[in-house]
Amino acid sequence: MIHVRQANPLDARQMAELLNRIIAKGGTTARTTSITPEEMQAEMRLYPGLNAWILAEDDAAQVLGFQHIGPHPDLPPEAADIATFVRLGQTGLGIGSKLFEATKRRARRIGYKWINATIRADNDSGLTYYQSKGFEDYRRLPDTVLADGTTVDRICKRYDLSR
Numbered sequence: 105m106i107h108v109r110q111a112n113p114l115d116a117r118q119m120a121e122l123l124n125r126i127i128a129k130g131g132t133t134a135r136t137t138s139i140t141p142e143e144m145q146a147e148m149r150l151y152p153g154l155n156a157w158i159l160a161e162d163d164a165a166q167v168l169g170f171q172h173i174g175p176h177p178d179l180p181p182e183a184a185d186i187a188t189f190v191r192l193g194q195t196g197l198g199i200g201s202k203l204f205e206a207t208k209r210r211a212r213r214i215g216y217k218w219i220n221a222t223i224r225a226d227n228d229s230g231l232t233y234y235q236s237k238g239f240e241d242y243r244r245l246p247d248t249v250l251a252d253g254t255t256v257d258r259i260c261k262r263y264d265l266s267r
Contacts (some may be wrong), residue, residue: 106199108206111157111170116144118167119159122191129192132227136252151175155184156210160199168194171203173211173219182217188233195229204237211265218264225257239263 111119124138139147148157155174161167169190176185186207190199211219221239223230239261248258 105163106160106168106197106202107162108158108160108202110210111148111159113145113148115157115159115167115170116148117141119170119189120144122167122169123189125192126189132224132230133187133189136250136254147172154214156207156214158203158206158210160190160203167191169199169203171200171207173207173214173216176220179220182215184211184214184216184219186219186221188221188230200233201237208263208265216265218262221261221263222258223261225259231259231261234261234263237263238267 120139120141120143123133123135123144126133127135127138148155151174155172157170157172159167159170169188171186171188173184173186175181176183179185188200188203208219219239221230221234222245223234225231225244240263241259242262243260245258245260247255249255
C-alpha cells in the first residue's frame, strides 16, 4: 500500500538516497551532483510557509517517492515550481499520481494559483508524467547548460490550480 504524507527532516536520509540514485543514473533530472541528508534538510527549511514536501512510502516506511513545490526566482509569486522523484524501478505504479493529488491540495492551501514544471526535453518519462496530470507546455528553454556541462533543452509546463 502507498501512504502519502507531509515529509519532515527525519525523512531526509531516505529522500537523499532516493534522489542520489536518480542523479547517478542520469538523464532525468537537472541535478548533476549528489545531495547529503543535511543538504536535503536545509532545502526543506527554505521558504517557510511557501513550500511543501510530500512523501510517499510503503507499509514498511520505505520512501517510494517525494514531490516538492515552492517559490522559484524565475516565477511570479502566485506560481510554485514542482519537482517529482520516484524510486527507480517503482514508476508507473501510481506513486506520482498520489503525490500530485496531495501536492495540489497543499499548493491551494498555500495560495498558489498555478504550478510550473521544468523538465529536460530528453526526459520522456517526466514529460509524459506531467502531461498526464494536465500540465500544458508554455515555454521552451533551449541549450540549457547543466552544472556538469551537459547541454539540454528544457520544457516548461503549467498546471492551473483553478481546475
